[in-house]
Amino acid sequence: MKTILITGGTGYIGSHAVVAFEQAGYKTVIVDNLSNSSLKTIDGIEKIIGYRPDFFEVDLRDKTKLEDVFRKYDFDWVVHFAWLKAVWESCEKPLEYFDNNIVWSIRLFELMKDYWVRNIIFSSSATVYTSPQPSPLKEREQAQSWIKEDFVTWNTSNPYGTTKFLLEVILTDLSKFAGFNVINLRYFNPIGAHESWYIWEDPDGIPNNLLPYIMKVATGELKKLRVFWDDYDTVDGTWVRDYIDVVDLIDGHLKAYELLENIPLSNFPPEGERIATKGFIDNFNLWVGRWVSVLEMVEAAKKVTGKDITYEIAPRREGDLGEVYCNPSKAKSILDWEATTSLEDSLRNSWKFYNK
């Protein structure tokens, strides 16, 4: 049975990945420092899959502890989710973000290199795309909202995006010079939860992301939503995103994994002949191709929850991107993947959790 190391596996997206990979017949091993998650997630995963996944409370900064995990298992793959991910916080603490997200990922890659684990799915983000696209790519500038994988990536809008961009650059070089096989998945705005609602997105305190915030207004835990500005050139003046259901998103990771499995054997030199060969890297946007404004999301949530969602218009949030939605056609044609969950179903699964 293939064994997969999942960093950040008790987090929102990582926990859904553990469930999906286990249910697809793989063995997963989680490492997480629980800085933005808790052991309750392990209980939730156990309720869904019927047994406790292997979990190690390890900070990626602690190479010795991480190496103990590499010694214990013969990993075939790594799916790398562990990250600090709050855009606004990255603007306040850029060095902390570079340290946690870049320096400590390099520790992980060192161990992958030493233990001959060459395959990785990286959880990147749409924040890597330069906005607006630079001249002379005028036509791209026009089509900025329909982001494609070959759009320019640098000069990001916030340090969080820069950490994703830098890691993509590092992984590209590791694919060229250290034989790493990399599937780089760029996504944005995952929403929803597993239908069991045993695992979920439940940030401590006041959420940064739109949907958990809206849900907490619906339950009455928070008084009103602040809509970060309403005078943009969009359908109703509020910013537009392409929200994707987390279960669809993880299905995209499984499809990416299948693609990596089918890479020609020449990329996997046999035991004893292991030298750093040329690896492989490819980028995919995992998005729906459906755009929803902040106020449209409020309306949809009102319908699903049956609650009023009070809001006020507030100034723009630092580091926020404008309209973002992408063209998911490459993932459709190469990974044979597309997102199928309706916005209402995603909201319904989230509401099951918040309303329990």
Ligand code: NAD
């Ligand atoms: P999350 O915060 O729920 O999960 C990240 C996990 O990583 C947490 O459990 C945290 O405790 C852990 N972690 C952080 N630093 C660590 C360290 N040094 N050592 C060990 N564990 C550490 O976030 P998420 O929403 O599940 O995001 C998962 C990945 O997807 C991240 O890489 C994020 O950047 C990426 N992503 C998220 C979104 C989104 O909107 N949620 C969008 C695009 C990409």
Ligand code: UDP
């Ligand atoms: N947003 C908002 N109020 C909030 C949180 C978010 O108006 O309390 C808006 C934000 O400006 C963005 C969209 O909702 O246009 C999605 O924000 P989120 O933080 O969920 O994801 P982002 O796309 O910024 O990563």
